[in-house]
Amino acid sequence: MAPTQGPRAPLEFGGPLGAAALLLLLPATMFHLLLAARSGPARLLGPPASLPGLEALWSPRALLLWLAWLGLQAALYLLPARKVAEGQELKDKSRLRYPINGFQALVLTALLVGLGMSAGLPLGALPEMLLPLAFVATLTAFIFSLFLYMKAQVAPVSALAPGGNSGNPIYDFFLGRELNPRICFFDFKYFCELRPGLIGWVLINLALLMKEAELRGSPSLAMWLVNGFQLLYVGDALWHEEAVLTTMDITHDGFGFMLAFGDMAWVPFTYSLQAQFLLHHPQPLGLPMASVICLINAIGYYIFRGANSQKNTFRKNPSDPRVAGLETISTATGRKLLVSGWWGMVRHPNYLGDLIMALAWSLPCGVSHLLPYFYLLYFTALLVHREARDERQCLQKYGLAWQEYCRRVPYRIMPYIY
């Protein structure tokens, strides 16, 4: 019998039924988007022009390529790191240690890809393989999640996540049972969150840019912008890798299908949707409009980075001169909450910045189609739901102090709107 935890955590994501629906819906949506992006009408809603047969999905070459990619990223993870960081305190009062070498992995991957290309590696052939690659990524996410589910059977109760241990196998498989599954120093969740999918996303974008150059002589301005913005986002995530250790995915959520599929398949194959769309549906973009879009991205990034860095600095050292002057509320846990600066503007300023960037990533695709705006729509839904989950957890953690914070900072994400 699998170990379960004492008091049951409230079920999220619509319980077992919701989890079962998402298990099917998420991969189906990903394949729909991949097919729609390459089809003439590029419709977000409605059935795809044609359904692929198994021969279009299954390719041993794609499987080999995918396994080689995972192997390469795992090897880069194991290289000596410039720093080893400690995670948040766990239930048993211990702290796990994490290598901080994600940016190094990005640079080394770029060097290897550059070397490969100068030796004739046909990166422009990758867009043709997106469908079979997405298929093997989904398959590996399923198999890997099964392994994680089994592994949790033998994990001590203290290693289990607050959710994901309801006793319902479908729900627990989806949400994930173990908080930080590891083999020795290799932390599966931390590795997956930042490496194969995130770096894979920028590699797919680059391959789409190369393919566009092959087809049309040079990449379009729209393609350059999408590649540049998303490279900045991924580079920033890896540069500030340590900050991921305080996100709810690492500190609260178990590692199950949701994150395994999200990290390994959903991120690289749906977050590259704008570049996929642009390859098949070139869009004219003039310099004045491109400058406005760059400005929108810069504003979004400024808010996103400012808010995330302010909170991380404050959490690491509240007397740091950059945050020492900010107004705070004391909580019964001994931790404080910021009520001025970015965190006095709305309760999730980092989400606001992220959403503004999401808009800037879609605008280069023009306004003729809804498809490239999928990311903005999905991301809005994800962040509204995530904000509600975080709010519940903070209310539980900080009680009255959290209520006081909500009174002082009434808007959640968008000032005067939400």
Ligand SMILES: NC(=O)C1=CN([C@@H]2O[C@H](COP(=O)(O)OP(=O)(O)OC[C@H]3O[C@@H](n4cnc5c(N)ncnc54)[C@H](OP(=O)(O)O)[C@@H]3O)[C@@H](O)[C@H]2O)C=CC1
């Ligand atoms: N591109 C993508 O697909 C996704 C991107 N993201 C991005 O990831 C980043 C991290 O997001 P996420 O982990 O959801 O949440 P946050 O980084 O917003 O962290 C929320 C936590 O911050 C602390 N906190 C909240 N309010 C305050 C305050 N006033 N003062 C001090 N601490 C406070 C609380 O934790 P505690 O008090 O315990 O420190 C709370 O649980 C965001 O920038 C988000 O946009 C997230 C999901 C998907």
Ligand SMILES: CC(C)=CCC[C@@H](C)[C@H]1CC=C2C3=C(CC[C@@]21C)[C@@]1(C)CC[C@H](O)C(C)(C)[C@@H]1CC3
């Ligand atoms: C629909 C579905 C499959 C949901 C799973 C959600 C995941 C895709 C996201 C949950 C939290 C994420 C974060 C990032 C990527 C997407 C997922 C995994 C992130 C790594 C992106 C880069 C940012 O800078 C970040 C490091 C703050 C961020 C952390 C959360």
